[in-house]
Amino acid sequence: MGKRVIIRVFTLLSVLALFLNVFLPRASAEVMTHEKYSMNWSYSNSLGKHIRTEMIKNSSGQIAYCLTLGLKSPNGEDLPEMGKTDNVVYRVLLNGFPQKSVQQLGVANQNEAHYATQLAVWNALGQLDVNELKHENKNVEKAAKAIISNANNSEETQDVFMNVIPAEKQKAELKGEFFETNLYSVQTNAKGGSYKVVAKNAPNGVKIVSENGEVKDQLSVGEKFRIQIPKNTKTGEFNLSVAANLTKVQAIAYRGTDTVQNATVLLERNEEKLSSDLAVNWEAAGSLKIKKVGENGEVLADAVFEVFNANNESVGKITTGADGIAELNNLPIGTYTLKEIKAPTGYVSDDKPQTIEVKTGETGAVQIVNNKVKGNIEIKKLSDSGKVLPNVEFTVFTEDGKEVKKVVTKENGIANVEGLTYGKYYFLETQTPNGYIGNKTKYPFEIKEHNKTLTFTVENTEVKGSVKLLKVDNEDVSKKLEGAEFELKDASGKVIGEYKTDKNGEINVKDLAYGKYSFVEKASPNGYVLVKEPIMFEIKEHGKIIELLAVNHLIKGDLEITKVDVADGNNKLPNAEFTIYNEAGKEVVKGKTDDKGIAKFEKLPFGKYTYKETVAPKGYVLNEETFSFEIKENGQIIKHIVKDEKIPSIKTTATDKTDGTKEMHTSKSVTIQDKVEYKDLQVGKEYTVKGKLMNKETNKPLVVNGKEVTAETKFTPTEANGFITLDFTFDATGLEEKEVVVFEELLKDGKVVTTHADINDKGQTVKFVKPSVKTTATNKADGGKEIHSKDSITIQDKVEYTNLVVGKEYTVKGKLMNKAINKPLLIDGKEVTAETKFTAKEKNGFVTLDFTFVGAEQQGREVVVFEDLLHEGQVIATHADINDVGQTVRFVEPSIKTTATNKADGSKELDASKSVTIQDKV
Known part of the structure; x- marks a missing residue:
C-alpha cells in the first residue's frame, strides 16, 4: 500500500512538472520513430504483465525516452517541443544510457542499457516502482537501481549558472613591463561555450591574456585569464565584466497525443550570461636617487634637497649619506624637480634645479656636482728699501704641510694664487729673490668665503759679496800669470771696472751687489793665447767671496802632411815616415801617414820647424827634400803635400x-x-x-x-x-x-x-x-824490304823526327843512293828524289816520302834512302848512313825449287801395280 501511495505522489509531481513545462515556449518540433527489441526482463505484479518499451529516436538518431507508461511509442509523428522535463527525470537521464556507456552500466548491450534507463525514468515519474517488479534480467535490475540511486544523490539542475572569481577588487602588481592581476576563473555548470572580457574605461594598452600569456579577444570555457596594464600607465582603476555564450545539456520534452506517449531527449542548448562588474586597480610608482659628488668625483654627505612634483608640490626632503646618496621611494611616476637647499660644508650650493623622470618600478638617478668653496690670495714682494721684487717664488701648503701650488711674482712684485679650496693653508718663500736674503717666515691663512681674496706683504734684505780671480798656466797651474788685463761687466754688459793681474796673478773686487757678472780678458800674458770667452760668476750669498780660476794656453798649432803619388795626386800613400825638427835641429816627433795618406802632428808649440821623409812608402823612392814650416797662431793647421815617385x-x-x-x-x-x-x-x-x-x-x-x-x-x-x-x-x-x-x-x-x-x-x-830524323824505307806495295825489278815501282820512306818546334814549318828532302858505289842512284841519268813540307803539330812524329821510278834491270841492287830536314832553308838534321839497314831496300831475282812425293803418304817410293798421284811442292 505504501509503495502505491509513493508511486501516486511521484506520478502527480511528474504530471505537474509536465503540465508546467507544456506552457513554456516551443522551440521546435521533432519527428520521433522507434525500434522494437525483444524483452521479457521485468514483470509488474501490480499491472499483471511484463513491462515493455521501444527504443525511440529523434531525427538526429538521439535516443529519447517515453514519459507515459502504457501509451504507444511515437513512430513517425511530428511531436512538438513542450519545454524541459523536471530535474528528477533530468538527473536520471544524466546517469542513464547513452550518457553512461554499456560498460559503465554493467549490462550486456545497449538494449539492456536502454531498458534499464527507461525503467528508471518511469520510476522517477512514479508510473512504476522498480522495486516492485520481478526482474528476470539481473543486469537490467542492477543497472536500473544504480541509475535511480545516482540520480537521487545528484543535485544537478538544468539551469545554467556562471560565476567569475575572484569577484573582489584585484590590485595589479608590476611584473616586467606590465602590471598584472592574478588569474580570473569563469566557473559554470555549462558543458562548453566561450566568453569575452569587456573592459570599461580602461587606459590604453590594457591586454587580456590567457594563463600562458597569449593575448586573446575570446576565451573558451575552462580557460583562465588575467589583466595586463602597461607599466608606465599612471595609477588608476577600471571595471570589467564577462559576457559568455554557454552550452549545457538539457532534458527536452515533446508532446504526444491521446494515444502516443510524451517523450524526452537530452539536447545541448546555448544560453547568454553576463557577469557583474569586477574592479581592477594598480599603483604606478618608482624611486629617485641623488648622488652628490665634488668636482673631483669625491662623494659628499649632508647635502639637503627638497623634491617637487609636476604641480610644484613638495613631496619630501632628503639628505645625502656618507656614500653621497639620498633616495626617495614610492613616488608616483612622473617628472620631479630637485632643489638643493643646503650644500655640504666647504662646498658652494648648486642653485640650478635638476629634473628627474620617475618611471614605474625604476629608480631615476642623477648625479649632482658641487664645486668647493674657493678663494684667492695676493702676495706683494718688496725689498727692505721698498723696491718691488719680481720673479720671487712662493709655495702654498695645506695646514698639514702638503704642497698645493708654486707661484712667482710678476714685474709689479705681486703673485696671485687663485682657486684655493675651502680650508686652512700657509705659504713660504721657497725661492729667494735675486740679490736678497731669504725670508723664512711662515704665513698662515684660511679660505672660508667663496671668491674672497686675502692680501699679504713680504719683505727681503739685499745680498752683497766679493770676487777673487787667479790667472794661471793651463799646463802648470802653479805658474801664476801677471799682466793679464780684464774688464768687469754686470749682467747687462756694462763695464763697471778694469783690472790687471798682479805678480801673484790675482784680481780682487769687494762689495758687489747680488747679480751676475763677467770678467772679459782684453790682453793675454806674453806668449799665451787670449781667452775670448767671458768668465761668468754670480753673487748669490750674502758676504761670500767667489773664487775664480782663469787659465791661459800657450799658442799651439798642427802640421798635416799628405803623401801622394807624384804621377797621381789622388793616390794617397800610407806608411810614409816623417821626422819633425825644431829650429835648433833637435828631433821633436816622428809620425807615419795613415790609410788616407795623412800624417798629423798636433799641438806643436809656437816656433819654426823643419821635417824630412825618413822612410818612404813601400814601392816608392825616398824623397830627400827638407821642408820647413812655422807655428804662429793658436789652432793653426799647416797642410803640406809631399810627392813620391814609385819604384819602377x-x-x-x-x-x-x-x-x-x-x-x-x-x-x-x-x-x-x-x-x-x-x-x-x-x-x-x-x-x-x-x-x-x-x-x-x-x-x-x-x-x-x-x-x-x-x-x-x-x-x-x-x-x-x-x-x-x-x-x-x-x-x-x-x-x-x-x-x-x-x-x-x-x-x-x-x-x-x-x-x-x-x-x-x-x-x-x-x-x-836539336832535331833528329830516322828513316825506314820499304816497298810501298807490301811494306817489305825486298822488291822485284819492274817498270814502275815505289819505295816509301817513313821519316821519324824528334825535337821539332810545334807550329813551325819544315821541309823533308830525300834521295836514293846506290849502296854498292855510295852514290846517288841514277835512272835515265837523273837522281831519284822526293820532298814534302809540313807543320809540326807535336815535337815528335813522322812523315812519309814516296820515290816512284822505273825499276827494270835493278836485280840484285841495294838502294839506300838519304834524308835532310830543313827549316827556313837551313838543314837542321840529316840521316845519311849508307849502311843503315832501315834505310835500305833490296832488288831480288825470282827463283823456284820443287820436291815430288807420293801424295798418299808423302814418301818417295810408289807401287807400280796401282794408280798413284805424285804431288810436287814448288
Missing part, C-alpha cells in the same frame, strides 16, 4: 822573333826579341833599357865570337805603364840544346832604377833545340 818595375818575355815561340833552331843568324813591360814610369821622362843574353847553364853572359850579346834602346813614355822591344841578333851555331836567358836593366838620368835578372825566369828564357 819591368818584366820581360824573350821569344824567337820570327814566330814568337820559346824554342829556336840554331843557325848563323838568329834574332831573339825581348818584350820589356814597364810599370810606374814618369810620363815625359827619358829612360834607357839595356839588355844582355845569359848562358843559363853557366849563369854568365853568352859570348859569341868573343863578345857578349847585348842590345839597348832609349824611349820617353807617354803613359806610366807600357812596353818596348829589344832585338838580339847573333850567330847561334853550336848552341843546340842550350838555354839563353835575357837580363834587362832600366835607367833614368844614367842611374839604374830597376832590373829584371832572374836566371830561372821562364819568361826571359829561350831554348835552342
Whole structure:
C-alpha cells in the first residue's frame, strides 16, 4: 500500500512538472520513430504483465525516452517541443544510457542499457516502482537501481549558472613591463561555450591574456585569464565584466497525443550570461636617487634637497649619506624637480634645479656636482728699501704641510694664487729673490668665503759679496800669470771696472751687489793665447767671496802632411815616415801617414820647424827634400803635400822573333826579341833599357865570337805603364840544346832604377833545340824490304823526327843512293828524289816520302834512302848512313825449287801395280 501511495505522489509531481513545462515556449518540433527489441526482463505484479518499451529516436538518431507508461511509442509523428522535463527525470537521464556507456552500466548491450534507463525514468515519474517488479534480467535490475540511486544523490539542475572569481577588487602588481592581476576563473555548470572580457574605461594598452600569456579577444570555457596594464600607465582603476555564450545539456520534452506517449531527449542548448562588474586597480610608482659628488668625483654627505612634483608640490626632503646618496621611494611616476637647499660644508650650493623622470618600478638617478668653496690670495714682494721684487717664488701648503701650488711674482712684485679650496693653508718663500736674503717666515691663512681674496706683504734684505780671480798656466797651474788685463761687466754688459793681474796673478773686487757678472780678458800674458770667452760668476750669498780660476794656453798649432803619388795626386800613400825638427835641429816627433795618406802632428808649440821623409812608402823612392814650416797662431793647421815617385818595375818575355815561340833552331843568324813591360814610369821622362843574353847553364853572359850579346834602346813614355822591344841578333851555331836567358836593366838620368835578372825566369828564357830524323824505307806495295825489278815501282820512306818546334814549318828532302858505289842512284841519268813540307803539330812524329821510278834491270841492287830536314832553308838534321839497314831496300831475282812425293803418304817410293798421284811442292 505504501509503495502505491509513493508511486501516486511521484506520478502527480511528474504530471505537474509536465503540465508546467507544456506552457513554456516551443522551440521546435521533432519527428520521433522507434525500434522494437525483444524483452521479457521485468514483470509488474501490480499491472499483471511484463513491462515493455521501444527504443525511440529523434531525427538526429538521439535516443529519447517515453514519459507515459502504457501509451504507444511515437513512430513517425511530428511531436512538438513542450519545454524541459523536471530535474528528477533530468538527473536520471544524466546517469542513464547513452550518457553512461554499456560498460559503465554493467549490462550486456545497449538494449539492456536502454531498458534499464527507461525503467528508471518511469520510476522517477512514479508510473512504476522498480522495486516492485520481478526482474528476470539481473543486469537490467542492477543497472536500473544504480541509475535511480545516482540520480537521487545528484543535485544537478538544468539551469545554467556562471560565476567569475575572484569577484573582489584585484590590485595589479608590476611584473616586467606590465602590471598584472592574478588569474580570473569563469566557473559554470555549462558543458562548453566561450566568453569575452569587456573592459570599461580602461587606459590604453590594457591586454587580456590567457594563463600562458597569449593575448586573446575570446576565451573558451575552462580557460583562465588575467589583466595586463602597461607599466608606465599612471595609477588608476577600471571595471570589467564577462559576457559568455554557454552550452549545457538539457532534458527536452515533446508532446504526444491521446494515444502516443510524451517523450524526452537530452539536447545541448546555448544560453547568454553576463557577469557583474569586477574592479581592477594598480599603483604606478618608482624611486629617485641623488648622488652628490665634488668636482673631483669625491662623494659628499649632508647635502639637503627638497623634491617637487609636476604641480610644484613638495613631496619630501632628503639628505645625502656618507656614500653621497639620498633616495626617495614610492613616488608616483612622473617628472620631479630637485632643489638643493643646503650644500655640504666647504662646498658652494648648486642653485640650478635638476629634473628627474620617475618611471614605474625604476629608480631615476642623477648625479649632482658641487664645486668647493674657493678663494684667492695676493702676495706683494718688496725689498727692505721698498723696491718691488719680481720673479720671487712662493709655495702654498695645506695646514698639514702638503704642497698645493708654486707661484712667482710678476714685474709689479705681486703673485696671485687663485682657486684655493675651502680650508686652512700657509705659504713660504721657497725661492729667494735675486740679490736678497731669504725670508723664512711662515704665513698662515684660511679660505672660508667663496671668491674672497686675502692680501699679504713680504719683505727681503739685499745680498752683497766679493770676487777673487787667479790667472794661471793651463799646463802648470802653479805658474801664476801677471799682466793679464780684464774688464768687469754686470749682467747687462756694462763695464763697471778694469783690472790687471798682479805678480801673484790675482784680481780682487769687494762689495758687489747680488747679480751676475763677467770678467772679459782684453790682453793675454806674453806668449799665451787670449781667452775670448767671458768668465761668468754670480753673487748669490750674502758676504761670500767667489773664487775664480782663469787659465791661459800657450799658442799651439798642427802640421798635416799628405803623401801622394807624384804621377797621381789622388793616390794617397800610407806608411810614409816623417821626422819633425825644431829650429835648433833637435828631433821633436816622428809620425807615419795613415790609410788616407795623412800624417798629423798636433799641438806643436809656437816656433819654426823643419821635417824630412825618413822612410818612404813601400814601392816608392825616398824623397830627400827638407821642408820647413812655422807655428804662429793658436789652432793653426799647416797642410803640406809631399810627392813620391814609385819604384819602377819591368818584366820581360824573350821569344824567337820570327814566330814568337820559346824554342829556336840554331843557325848563323838568329834574332831573339825581348818584350820589356814597364810599370810606374814618369810620363815625359827619358829612360834607357839595356839588355844582355845569359848562358843559363853557366849563369854568365853568352859570348859569341868573343863578345857578349847585348842590345839597348832609349824611349820617353807617354803613359806610366807600357812596353818596348829589344832585338838580339847573333850567330847561334853550336848552341843546340842550350838555354839563353835575357837580363834587362832600366835607367833614368844614367842611374839604374830597376832590373829584371832572374836566371830561372821562364819568361826571359829561350831554348835552342836539336832535331833528329830516322828513316825506314820499304816497298810501298807490301811494306817489305825486298822488291822485284819492274817498270814502275815505289819505295816509301817513313821519316821519324824528334825535337821539332810545334807550329813551325819544315821541309823533308830525300834521295836514293846506290849502296854498292855510295852514290846517288841514277835512272835515265837523273837522281831519284822526293820532298814534302809540313807543320809540326807535336815535337815528335813522322812523315812519309814516296820515290816512284822505273825499276827494270835493278836485280840484285841495294838502294839506300838519304834524308835532310830543313827549316827556313837551313838543314837542321840529316840521316845519311849508307849502311843503315832501315834505310835500305833490296832488288831480288825470282827463283823456284820443287820436291815430288807420293801424295798418299808423302814418301818417295810408289807401287807400280796401282794408280798413284805424285804431288810436287814448288
